[in-house]
Amino acid sequence: MNTGYNFAYLDEQTKRMVRRAILKAVAIPGHQVPFGSREMPLPYGWGTGGIQVTASIIGPADVLKVIDQGADDTTNAVSIRRFFARTAGVAPTTHTAEATVIQTRHRIPELPLREDQILVYQVPQPEPLARLEPSRAESRRMHALSDYGLMHVKLYEDITRYGHVSISHDYPVMVNGRYLMAPSPIPAFDNPKMHMMPALQLFGAGREKRLYAVPPYTEVRSLDFDDHPFRATRAPHTCGLCGATDSYLDEVVLDDRGGRLFVCSDTDHCETRREAGGARR
Amino acid sequence: MSDDLSTAMLRTESVDKSFVLHLRNGLSIPVLRHVGLSVHEGECLALTGPSGAGKSTLLRSLYGNYHVDSGRIWVRHEGTLVDIASASPRTIVRVRAGTLGYVSQFLRVVPRVATIDIVAEAARGLAPEAARARAEALLAQLNIPRRLHALPPATFSGGEQQRVNLARGFIGNHPVLLLDEPTASLDGENCDVVIDMILAAKRRNTAIVGIFHDARVRAAVADAIYPVSPLQDAA
Amino acid sequence: MSDDTLLSARGLTLRFGAVPALVDVDAELWPGEVLAVVGESGSGKTSLLNVLSGRCQPQSGVVWYRDPEGRLADVHAMPQPALRALHRSDWGFVHQNPRENLRMGVSAGGNVGERLMARGARHYGSIRAEAIAWLAQVEIDANRVDDLPSTFSGGMLQRLQIARTLVTHPRLVFMDEPTGGLDVSVQARLLDLIRSLVARLGIAAVLVTHDLAVARLLAHRIMVMQRGRVVEAGLTDQVLDDPQHAYTQLLVSSVLQA
Numbered sequence: 001m002n003t004g005y006n007f008a009y010l011d012e013q014t015k016r017m018v019r020r021a022i023l024k025a026v027a028i029p030g031h032q033v034p035f036g037s038r039e040m041p042l043p044y045g046w047g048t049g050g051i052q053v054t055a056s057i058i059g060p061a062d063v064l065k066v067i068d069q070g071a072d073d074t075t076n077a078v079s080i081r082r083f084f085a086r087t088a089g090v091a092p093t094t095h096t097a098e099a100t101v102i103q104t105r106h107r108i109p110e111l112p113l114r115e116d117q118i119l120v121y122q123v124p125q126p127e128p129l130a131r132l133e134p135s136r137a138e139s140r141r142m143h144a145l146s147d148y149g150l151m152h153v154k155l156y157e158d159i160t161r162y163g164h165v166s167i168s169h170d171y172p173v174m175v176n177g178r179y180l181m182a183p184s185p186i187p188a189f190d191n192p193k194m195h196m197m198p199a200l201q202l203f204g205a206g207r208e209k210r211l212y213a214v215p216p217y218t219e220v221r222s223l224d225f226d227d228h229p230f231r232a233t234r235a236p237h238t239c240g241l242c243g244a245t246d247s248y249l250d251e252v253v254l255d256d257r258g259g260r261l262f263v264c265s266d267t268d269h270c271e272t273r274r275e276a277g278g279a280r281r
Numbered sequence: 282m283s284d285d286l287s288t289a290m291l292r293t294e295s296v297d298k299s300f301v302l303h304l305r306n307g308l309s310i311p312v313l314r315h316v317g318l319s320v321h322e323g324e325c326l327a328l329t330g331p332s333g334a335g336k337s338t339l340l341r342s343l344y345g346n347y348h349v350d351s352g353r354i355w356v357r358h359e360g361t362l363v364d365i366a367s368a369s370p371r372t373i374v375r376v377r378a379g380t381l382g383y384v385s386q387f388l389r390v391v392p393r394v395a396t397i398d399i400v401a402e403a404a405r406g407l408a409p410e411a412a413r414a415r416a417e418a419l420l421a422q423l424n425i426p427r428r429l430h431a432l433p434p435a436t437f438s439g440g441e442q443q444r445v446n447l448a449r450g451f452i453g454n455h456p457v458l459l460l461d462e463p464t465a466s467l468d469g470e471n472c473d474v475v476i477d478m479i480l481a482a483k484r485r486n487t488a489i490v491g492i493f494h495d496a497r498v499r500a501a502v503a504d505a506i507y508p509v510s511p512l513q514d515a516a
Numbered sequence: 517m518s519d520d521t522l523l524s525a526r527g528l529t530l531r532f533g534a535v536p537a538l539v540d541v542d543a544e545l546w547p548g549e550v551l552a553v554v555g556e557s558g559s560g561k562t563s564l565l566n567v568l569s570g571r572c573q574p575q576s577g578v579v580w581y582r583d584p585e586g587r588l589a590d591v592h593a594m595p596q597p598a599l600r601a602l603h604r605s606d607w608g609f610v611h612q613n614p615r616e617n618l619r620m621g622v623s624a625g626g627n628v629g630e631r632l633m634a635r636g637a638r639h640y641g642s643i644r645a646e647a648i649a650w651l652a653q654v655e656i657d658a659n660r661v662d663d664l665p666s667t668f669s670g671g672m673l674q675r676l677q678i679a680r681t682l683v684t685h686p687r688l689v690f691m692d693e694p695t696g697g698l699d700v701s702v703q704a705r706l707l708d709l710i711r712s713l714v715a716r717l718g719i720a721a722v723l724v725t726h727d728l729a730v731a732r733l734l735a736h737r738i739m740v741m742q743r744g745r746v747v748e749a750g751l752t753d754q755v756l757d758d759p760q761h762a763y764t765q766l767l768v769s770s771v772l773q774a
Contacts, residue, residue, distance in 0.1 A: 145597045149634025153619070153626045156633065159640055160623055160662050225640040303762030304769060345751060347758040370737045370751040371546060391711070391733060392704040 008055040008088040014038055018056035018211070022202060025213035030175025031143070032126050037209040047080060047105060048206030050122035054103045057118060057202075058084070063091045065099035070107040070248070070265035077105075096268050106169070108190040110247050110269040113199035115216060121184045123205040126212065128172045128182040148180050151223060159228055171230075174221045175214055183220075189232045189248050194220040237262040242273035289357070290457050290488035291343065292319035296352030296366070298335075298342060311512045312338050316352065318490075318507045322456075325479065325489040327503035334511040336492045337386070340459050342366075343490060344383045345373040356381055356457060378405070382455030386462045388434060388442040396420065396437075396445050397430040403449045412452075419448040423474055440466040451478055458482060460491035464498050476501045521582065522547045522688060522720050528567055528577035530560075530744075537563035538574065539744040547687065548718040552735035552752065554725055554767070559741040561724045562692065568722060569609060569690045570599050584687065604631055608681035608689040612696040614673040617680065618665050624651060624676055625661040631684045650679040654709060671702035675709065682713065689714075691723045695730060707733055728771055732756055740764045 006012065014036070021035035040048040058064065064084055068076040072094040080103065081092050093099050096111045103120040113119060129139040132150050142148065151172055158166045165171075171188040175181045183194060184203060194201060194214060201214040214220060224230040235249045240261040247269055249262040264270035296316040302308045312335040320326040328336040341347040343354055345365045354365040358380040363372060365381075377383075390399050397416050404412035420430060423444040429437065434445045443466045450458070460479075464472045472495065479489060479502045493499040523545040530538040537560045545551050553561040566572035568579055570591045579591040584606065591599070603609065611617045618627055628647035629637070637643050648658045654675040665673055674694065681689060694710060695703040711734055714721055725731055731738050732752055739749040740763065748761040759765045 145600055147600065147634060149630050152633035152638075153622055153630050156626050156629060156640060156643065157622055160625065160644075224638075226638045227641050300758075301760070303765050341757070346753050348750075348754055348760060370754075371549065373751055374549070374736050391708045394704075394708055 005087050007060075008058055008084065009041075010038065010052065010055045015056040018052055021211055022053070022056070022213060025202070025211055026200070026215050028179070029214055029218050030173075030179030030181040030212060032210040032212050034209055035211050037206045040206065041083075042079075044207035045124065047076065047103075047122040049204030049208075049211065050103050050105070050120050050206075051080060051083070051204075052206060053120045053202050053204035053211060054084070054101060055088075057120075058088055058090055058101055060088070060090065062100045063093050063098055065093050065096060065102045065268075066104075067102070067107060067109070067266075067268075068105040070109075070250070070269075071267045073267065094268050095272070096266075106185045106187075107248070107265060108186055108193045110264070110266045111272075112193075113197060115198040117199040119197075119199050119201045121186075121201065121203045123182065123184040123203045123210075124207070125170075126182055126203065126205040126208050126210040128170075128180050143179065146178065148174075151180055152225075155223060155225065155228075159225070164228065165224070165230075168233075172223050174223060176218050177221075180223075181212065181214075181220075187234075187248055188222070188230075189234050191220070191222045191230070192232055196220075235262055239264045239270060239273075242270045244270070244273060288321050289319040289355070290322055291357070291490065292355045293317055293343070294353040294355070296339075296342065296349050296354060298338065298347065298349045313342070313349070313509075314512055316509075320457075320488045320490055320505075322486040322488050323483050324504045325483055325491060325502050326505045326507055327499050328490065328492050328507050328509055329499075330509035331511065334509045336509045337461055339509060340383075340461050340490065340492060344381060344459055345377070346383070380455060381457050381459070382450055382453050383459045384447055384450030384461060384463055386443075386465060388446040388449075390434065392435060393433050395431050396425070396434050399434065399445065400448045400452055404452045405454065415452055416448065419452055420445070422478070423448055424471060440468065440471065443467065444471060447475060447478070451482065454485070455487070457488045458490075460489060460493075462492050462494055464493065464495050472498055520546060521580075523568065523582075523722075524580045525568060526578055528564070528574045528579070530563055530567060530572070530574045536560075536744040538567065538577075541577070541741075541744070541746055543568065543722075543739065543746075545688070545720050545722060547720050549737065550714060550721045550723055550735040552723045552725060552731035552738045553741060554728060554731050554738060555741035556726060556767075558743065560744040561726075561741050563744075564741070565690055565692055565722060565724045569603075569607070570594070581688075604634055605684045606686055606688065608684075608686040610674075610677055610681055610689060610691040610694050612693040614670075614677035617677050618673065620665050623662045623664060624656065624668070627665065627676060628679050628683055631680065635684065646683065647679075650683050651676075653682070653713065654679045655705075669702075670698050671706055674698060674706060678710070678713070682717070682719075685717070687718075687720060689719055689721045691721055693725055693727075694723070695727075696725070710734060728756060728768065740767065 017036055021033045025033045040051055042048055066077045066081045068074040084090055085092060096109045101118050105122045127139055129142060132154055133139045155165050169185040169187055170182055171191055173181050173183055173191060196217050198216050200216055204211045222230040237249055238245050241263050244264055247264045247266060250265045252261045252263055254261055293316050296313055298313040299309050299311040316339060328339060330336055338347060342349050349366045352366060355362045356365055356376055358376045363376050365373060400416035401412040404415055425441060425444055434442050447463060464475050476498055521544050525543040528538045528541040541564060553564055555561045567574045573592055581589050581591050583589060625644050625647040628650050629643040632643050648661050651661060656672060656675055665676060695706050723734055735752045738752040738755050739746050742763045748755055748764045756768055759768050
């Protein structure tokens with residue numbers, strides 16, 4: 001289909017620029033690499049960073065899955081998928097196992113990923129120290145000197161005030177034992193999936209103009225204290241549709257009388273389980 | 282060197298000192314000239330002379346509190362002789378800590394620190410509880426009642442403050458002790474206490490140089506006299 | 517530089533435009549001793565502190581520091597990370613205004629524990645226990661460990677800053693008018709606290725103050741500065757009681773007696 005746009009919307013030079021930045025990011029796991037983020041036909045805050053990363057790496061033979069909070073069918077996911085259908089004509093899919101590139105907003109798929117897959121995260125705020133250190137120059141210095149005491153102070157304060165770390169999403173991690181990284185607002189429950197993942201993980205922040213990466217099989221550790229170890233928490237319920245007890249759940253309000261249903265946030269995971277007779281579990 | 286000098290704990294050689302008042306166009310006031318004295322273990326040397334002659338100046342110079350223009354002030358510190366007149370500040374700090382003690386005429390302390398703590402802190406080589414016990418004993422000996430021990434001395438009478446000062450000076454058991462008018466503000470009874478303390482120190486082989494305005498006290502403790510005479514003012 | 521000097525500076529010169537802040541200044545500091553640098557405004561005493569601590573680069577001159585292994589390092593030739601690490605471990609800096617060195621939105625315990633966490637401490641219980649121990653050392657009650665500094669008085673803030681600085685057992689602490697901003701009634705206790713901590717922990721300190729009484733109380737040695745030059749230096753009580761230089765005599769005679 002000839003839309004008058006270059007393949008995947010961005011011109012080739014821009015894609016090269018992004019790929020160069022990605023190479024740098026892969027070479028320094030967890031380190032934020034500035035890149036020349038372009039004007040995209042979506043406003044900031046709608047995944048422009050993720051889209052630029054996907055656009056730069058996708059090829060005609062790729063199979064693309066796009067999810068938003070784990071679901072393939074929300075407005076955001078649908079729009080982005082349609083964007084790539086129009087500008088790149090790549091085959092879309094909702095099945096994690098079939099995809100070669102998965103762009104995600106705020107979740108990691110339940111199904112473990114493979115070496116031939118790439119996971120692209122949409123990131124609102126790439127700087128893990130943003131809320132603790134107002135000076136950007138100072139946070140850059142802290143990264144350069146591996147001076148992360150302040151982040152531990154925040155965890156310390158949480159434990160002091162609440163008895164446990166209160167961070168539920170975008171829980172800070174140490175990548176490759178060197179850089180402190182913001183994994184994007186995925187639930188803390190998903191953090192362990194990043195550790196030694198066979199797939200390449202790329203993170204794009206369009207508004208902040210930074211991208212970063214976690215190469216395959218990289219050590220990713222959630223920050224914690226020896227006597228308050230990190231725990232991946234989920235709602236203590238079963239999926240009302242497929243019966244899963246170990247997936248991350250969304251709470252769905254059914255009526256205005258307090259009726260609720262807990263369902264798997266990852267729609268493909270839930271569907272796949274149901275098709276395989278998930279009630280077994 | 283004679284036998285005399287080999288046991289001297291403190292000895293001066295030809296010490297000269299003038300005060301140069303730069304704020305008065307460099308007016309020079311000579312105070313000490315060719316001072317040569319010595320004091321041995323267990324001996325008390327009294328500096329005598331009229332008021333303003335320079336006794337206090339000499340005593341302060343011995344302590345290193347005043348600078349001297351020439352001459353030597355030898356102090357036997359841990360077996361070797363140290364010249365206070367030319368020693369580095371660090372050395373003087375060490376000699377004061379280990380050998381040379383000084384009781385000034387007036388008590389000068391950090392405000393709002395309790396009397397017992399002021400005294401106990403000056404004890405050397407004692408654990409905190411032992412230092413406190415010793416401080417209490419000394420204060421008792423000097424007739425400072427227990428109820429005052431926990432109070433800072435700022436509101437005490439002149440005599441009481443001087444007695445706290447004395448307790449602080451004597452608790453350290455320094456081998457050489459310099460006393461500037463130790464009984465100046467004290468009544469008869471307390472003068473006797475101080476005499477006892479000085480005699481006890483002498484029995485412990487402390488070498489003492491002191492200024493005693495009270496002839497009775499001087500007669501009771503001094504073994505030798507060094508007269509300090511006033512010099513003429515420079516024009 | 518003699519065998520046991522901790523910090524040694526030679527020929528320090530610094531100008532701000534036409535204004536001489538430091539003119540050929542030498543300084544030395546030994547372990548466990550306190551050096552006071554006194555002078556009026558414009559004397560260069562704060563510039564000296566900043567140059568000695570590596571916060572400000574001199575135009576000429578050198579500052580040597582001897583690390584715990586006995587190796588000499590040129591403070592101004594050190595790479596930034598090394599200097600920063602030094603400031604967080606072996607060195608401390610007490611500011612006149614404690615708010616400059618505290619995180620006001622973090623609990624007292626968090627403030628004291630931060631340097632420990634920056635050095636890799638990862639046991640919450642131990643960090644908190646050590647913070648409480650240090651708060652006790654600076655006479656802050658243990659039950660304030662979880663309180664925010666915004667609830668503390670000026671004197672308590674300064675004591676908290678001191679605890680935060682001492683927690684890594686620095687061998688050398690730079691102090692810039694540590695009691696300067698405090699009410700007079702609070703200064704005395706704080707001075708006594710500083711004095712006993714420094715003596716007990718064997719800390720060496722460079723203390724800048726305009727207050728001769730503070731210098732007399734805390735310092736073994738004193739340097740008197742005027743317009744960027746050291747005019748007199750020596751044993752504290754000797755320089756203050758028998759000043760030789762005209763300017764020192766002027767300073768000493770100008771002090772009001774309460």
